[in-house]
Amino acid sequence: MTADVLLSELEARDNKKIGLVTLNAQKALNALNPFMIEQMYHKLTQWQDNPDIVAVFMQGGGEKAFCAGGDVRSLRQAVVDGQIESPARFFEDEYRLDYLIHAYTKPVICWGNGIVMGGGIGLMAGADFRVVTDTSMLAMPEISIGLYPDVAGSWLLSHMPAGIGLFMGLTACRLNAADAIYVGLANRFIDQAFRENVLASLSQADWSAQEAHKVVYGILQEYREKSTGWLPYSKVREHRDLIAGLMDKSSLVEVMEGLENLVTDDEWLQTARKTALRGSPLSAAICRRQLKAARHMSLKEVFQSELVLSVNTVLKGDFCEGVRSVLVDKDHKPQWKFADASKVNPDLLGEIFTSPWAENPLSDL
Template sequence: MSHQPVNSHQPIVFEEWKTADGAMIAVARLNTPKALNSLSLEMIRQLTPQLKRWAEDDNVRAVWIEAEGDRAFCAGGDIVALYRSMTEPQSGSGASEGIAFFTEEYEMDYLIHSFPKPVVCWGHGIVMGGGIGIMAGASHRVVTEASKLAMPESSIGLYPDVAAGWFLNRTPGRTGLFLGLTGARMNAADALFVGLADRFIKHDLKAAVVADLTAHNWQGKDAFAVVGSVLRQHENQSTDALPESPVRTHFDEINRVTDADSLTEMVAQMMELSNGEGWLAKATRPLEAASPTSLALCWQHLRNCRLDSLSEVLDKELTLSKNCLSKGEFVEGVRALLIDKDKQPRWRYASLAEMDSEWIDSFFEN
């Protein structure tokens, strides 16, 4: 089904697709393609109440979340806007807008995870950071031949959040730890392998998927089963386009280099791979420029959350993120990578070996 832009100036467009039995599939379309659909506080404040209304509306059978444009579903949170709110005196908001952003983002993520109806997320193109936060909670997570997923927060002085303490602890072996530390890019097959996606469907079949969902009579049927059946049918038509999974291919090597008694030892083992060729070298190379603080936060956070519930993880992440806003590493990382673009961040510690453990402990304190 093609769509016509509605209120195209809005950062999120809401639509309703009528089904054969007169019910509807509710649609949320992220609509800032020039910014790679990066998630702003305004977008969160529009999407959260709309999701709550759809949850209560008996005529809504399922929710469909997609994005405008072909490049990205969502490249993450709008961290440049956060940076400006914290560093420009005229904004007057200091860290308060950042705290509001993370608080409300995590509430939205939890709402999607616990939504009482099917949520289909069409994760086409770039899906990073806050984009994975939206996608991870959906009941039916679709990736395409163009999907590129990553949690690259260590490059900007942050850490993998948006419930990463929950979903990166549920991946095969130690792949979640590897992906969190390196920010390595995953393709569609990788996302399926590590459990961040459920279905691979070619992007040019999207209109047919929507047509089949709207053609259904949903009355008296299990809505989750209806969605699953339609997606499975189109996945079966897409197998010829599924790429190889580098994470699966290199699974044993990933587990080998993440087998260490300390983070310093682990990162040293991982960085030995960065001098070579191929996917593993490319995946581990960003470790050299990453914030040592971020690496330590990722390592400790995943260890702390192994047995936690989703809500417990998000509570811990809110504490961590508030401290990241106030301690300078995040601001410096965004400055170096996205504002001045000198790619020369002045991290508080130059290496893990120099780092004071009390510094890391302070991030986990309320």
């Protein structure tokens, strides 16, 4: 059997090496399972302490995806089987990995080709160099499975301009490379055909001549310039003002009414609208409240608050039903706890935001 994550070292000049992380659960579109998270965390920690490792390059095996999210199907099954401690363990380990990447002392390059969703964005967000390609498709689709945008999504989305973050969370809208750069989820566009060239250039670079981040910057800049002209058209930029108007309301009920009343010929907007109206109203309420709260949190505080929300949402929210509907039975007919945003019980919402622990498991981040 092939491992779900491949961890290797690419030889470079002067006995230096590049740490190579390849997500390799290709049948699952490289979705993260507990084994992958654990292996990556330990290896990244080792590489950070190894002076011969000058940079880390993360990529997805195959051409379809970097990472389509977390293995939520297995997580749901564990909860259904009575393993109610599973969510806390899974999310704590995932968030520790994400935080490690954000705080990493060596340059991290994330090659975000193909599908990058949910947990994949969590891995990508902390990288110094976040590369999108002509095949990239990013989204935070948690509303469709009764979750909410986690993996520091509440930090990322709350800092986007013009209500775009809330729109992403409520609609699971799909972003191409240009969209991802526009909203700050990515900072480089390089054609997918150049991936092997980039790795070869990293291997051949003179790492003793200048600081590692500068070496990576120079290499990626070369291929970024070679890819100029291939960047697709940004739908988010086109509809920025419309999105801002839809999201700038005094209540979630008004936001959802605005989406319901939206009349448009634009297929991208139609899909986003449909997803929002079909999604979990409870998840929508969690998303809006969390984005407002996260604006003034530190990254550490965001991960701590998300651990509370994620565990409670899995155990008390619409998560198990959403995953059943989309990924298990695939009937796409979820029986959400509440019919619409106006029916969401404020007491249950308050419970989901209440920590089940005296001390947060991530207090030592």
